[in-house]
Amino acid sequence: MTLKLNDKIALVTGGTSGIGLATAQRFVAEGAHVFITGRRQAELDAAVKTIGRNVTGVLGDVSKLADLDKLYATIKEQKGRLDVLFANAGGGSLLPLGQITEEHFDKTFGTNVRGLLFTVQKALPLMPKGASIVLNASITSIKGNPAFSVYSATKAAVRSFARGWSVDLKDAGIRVNAVSPGVVPTPAYELLGLTPEQVKGFIEGQAQNIPLGRVGTPDEIAKAVVFLASDDSSFVNGTELFVDGGMAQI
Template sequence: MKKLQNKVALITGGNSGIGRATARRFADEGAFVYVVARREAELAETIAEIGARAAAIQADVTRMDDLDAVYARVAADGRRLDVLVANAGRVERVMLPDVDADHFDRIFDLNVRAAYFTVQKSLPVLNDGASVIMVSSSLNVRGDAGASVYNASKAAVRSLVRTFATELMPRNIRVNTLSPGPVDTPIIDTQAPTPEAVAAFREYAAGVVPMKRMGRPEEVAAGALFLASDESSFSTGTELRVDGGHAELSPEG
């Protein structure tokens, strides 16, 4: 039997990278998946790739009205959620002297505020016994230069999971953190201004991982599947790192 047979899942930021790979894996395992994202063209590509077991909801999860509309759509379809993956996020690398309020607000607005309300506003359509997965990062315990705001935002996500898991325990809703390390997704192409610089960044990112390579979105999706399925039925409030040892091990070995 498939691991998510007859389950309903919703994934934010599901139009590319880790989100798309997770949506595809969930559908392959029997779930019906709502894919939520801002960019219409990429949403359409994702749904075309997955097929009838997925539906697109175009929304900006930083907008409270959009989030309300997302869950209104689920309810209007006569469905309730068994799995929620709060995956939408933003990465920008800025050194401390150059951080301004706009940068700070952009990162925290999506990575923390939107993630918080993605979970809160799901509660009326979230089944008792559901699994909530909040995507953080291996950087939530690191002090890499240029990532002060991003790292702090992902540490906040890890903190939220602990409290959400406690508060939702009476409904048997499990809440866990999924923390990827450096993963080769389209977002990497935004981390440097030229193709040469992007290639250098990929080489750098692989070099700081003890396994000496970047992860693949499908590897992170496998971790999400574990947390979504009954195989993790005794796990709540915890963190699953899919990071090649990035958070805990020295890259020198």
């Protein structure tokens, strides 16, 4: 069986849990050596242990440009190039209009937009022709959700980046696409400011609005990212792949 990412060098930001960790595991299973980032050393070490092989953990926060410089210096020193970038790090919390603070806005945009932009831009010197960039967006960019407008706006920006950068990188021969997950329970849901009971109720309620009748799993998103990262999608560029059980289509 031919591995989809054999001998590729890949990076997954925010790779310590959820979709990031599942994708890093899939990348390794498909033959890649993967660098993952995380902001907490204990969680980073645990993720590296879970992945088990062909993985390097680099402590860092994508919203801090010095951390990004350190990350890419490490990749350059150890591997000399980067074939696949999954810009996954991000997050958000619930605050309705009327209660949004500067701190909430700056933190969400700082990671999801500013951090993602410079994650990609600083990677470019290491990326050869034929490389692939996958941005983690969300169906929230096109669907209204109460108290989630700031996060949703950041993901709309991510979708726009995929379009614009696919043109900017035309001459470099680097593809840029976005994956937009639907409702996929991960540890990040615990950061929304909801109680465990409220999270459970939210997930159950959302499942009723999904044509497949259920929520997704991190590994189902990871499989889609592997497709966009590999030569299987060699003529796919600037697009948004919804992985949501059909939720965004109704």
